[in-house]
Amino acid sequence: MKTVKVLKLQKKERLIRDEVGNITDGLGKHIDPGIKESVVAFQLEGFPTSQSGNSSLCYHKAYMKISTLKMLIENPIGPIVEVAGPTPGGYDVLNYLKLDFPAHTIITNISNTIIIDPSGDKPTKYKVDEVLDIRNYPVRKNYLGMILCSNLTLDPGQVIVFDSEEEKLSYWGKIKPKVLKEYDEYLSRPGGARPKLNQHIALFRYSSKALKSGGLLVFQGIMHKDNEIAASLGFRPLLTKKLESKLSTQIYQNP
Numbered sequence: 001m002k003t004v005k006v007l008k009l010q011k012k013e014r015l016i017r018d019e020v021g022n023i024t025d026g027l028g029k030h031i032d033p034g035i036k037e038s039v040v041a042f043q044l045e046g047f048p049t050s051q052s053g054n055s056s057l058c059y060h061k062a063y064m065k066i067s068t069l070k071m072l073i074e075n076p077i078g079p080i081v082e083v084a085g086p087t088p089g090g091y092d093v094l095n096y097l098k099l100d101f102p103a104h105t106i107i108t109n110i111s112n113t114i115i116i117d118p119s120g121d122k123p124t125k126y127k128v129d130e131v132l133d134i135r136n137y138p139v140r141k142n143y144l145g146m147i148l149c150s151n152l153t154l155d156p157g158q159v160i161v162f163d164s165e166e167e168k169l170s171y172w173g174k175i176k177p178k179v180l181k182e183y184d185e186y187l188s189r190p191g192g193a194r195p196k197l198n199q200h201i202a203l204f205r206y207s208s209k210a211l212k213s214g215g216l217l218v219f220q221g222i223m224h225k226d227n228e229i230a231a232s233l234g235f236r237p238l239l240t241k242k243l244e245s246k247l248s249t250q251i252y253q254n255p
Contacts, residue, residue, distance in 0.1 A: 061240040069238055069251070070097055078145030078212050080105045083134060083203060087150040091220055093241045093249040102146065108132045110156060135194060135202040139209045147207050151221035155179045155197040183225040187232060200226050208233040211254040220249040 062069065073094075080102045088101045109128040133156070155175055175197065182198040195201045200222065207217045217235065219226070227250070230237070235252040242248045 061242075063236070063238050066097070070099060072216060072238075072253075073097070073099055073102075073146070073218075073251075076102070076145030076216070077214055078143060080146045080148065081144055081210075082107050082148040082150075083132075084109060084149055084152045085128070087148075087220075090150055091148065091218065091249070093218065093220065093239065093251060096241060102148070105148070106130065110134075134199055134206055135196070137206060139206060141209050142212050144210045144215055145212060146216045146218065147203075147211060148218045149203060149220065152199055152203060152219075154200060156199065180225075183229065187225075187228055201229055204229045204233055204235070207252075208235070208254060213254060215254045217252040217254065218249070219252065221247045222250055223247065226250075 082105050085105075085107045089095075091101065094101060107128045108130045110131065110133055112128060112131050134152075135156075179197045182195045182201060186195060186198075186201050194205060203219070204217075204226070207215075211217065216238070227237075230250070230252055234255040236255060237250060238253050239251040240248060241250075
């Protein structure tokens with residue numbers, strides 16, 4: 001005999017399924033079945049999903065129980081490092097999971113300061129704990145419990161201050177094909193030579209060695225090809241937070 005609690009949960013699931021089943025995008029198309037199951041699961045857990053103004057869905061897909069994932073993040077198995085930070089309060093996936101930015105985090109960057117808001121009269125600067133170039137950085141193997149990274153530029157040249165927008169576009173037009181080509185080159189021989197430009201590939205290579213088995217990589221602002229790089233290195237996806245843009249946030253676990 002079913003308990004009152006079970007009956008209420010089943011009724012709630014039916015209502016959520018009916019509501020999610022009626023969601024359509026700007027072209028009148030319904031949510032993909034795979035995404036639909038993720039949306040239903042998240043809403044049952046009490047986590048909201050959202051639609052943008054043009055009806056495109058910002059969806060979230062979990063590959064384990066949310067409560068288990070939160071426990072893993074709140075109890076890291078080693079030191080925590082943020083690459084290309086600091087980004088306190090800027091991780092949408094942590095905000096979504098209602099978790100604070102981890103305390104006692106080592107902040108690293110390619111230079112000793114980062115400008116958070118260069119548009120203001122007095123740009124905000126934060127000091128970092130360690131200066132590094134993720135493409136050429138010695139690895140202390142199996143040491144870290146978690147690595148956080150938010151919107152790491154594809155290549156270091158993107159942080160150059162250009163004199164004009166035209167100069168910036170000219171630079172990116174020349175360098176972009178080389179940076180993107182490195183994805184295919186690396187995937188054709190995983191574990192090969194370190195990339196000359198592509199910092200995303202470099203971060204995955206570094207993380208696969210520096211993280212302990214079971215350690216976490218929280219990577220905000222990734223591209224589709226990044227998931228292929230992660231898979232080639234054995235990373236296990238734990239959570240996907242997809243935005244309307246081509247970028248998304250992933251939480252991976254090192255094998």
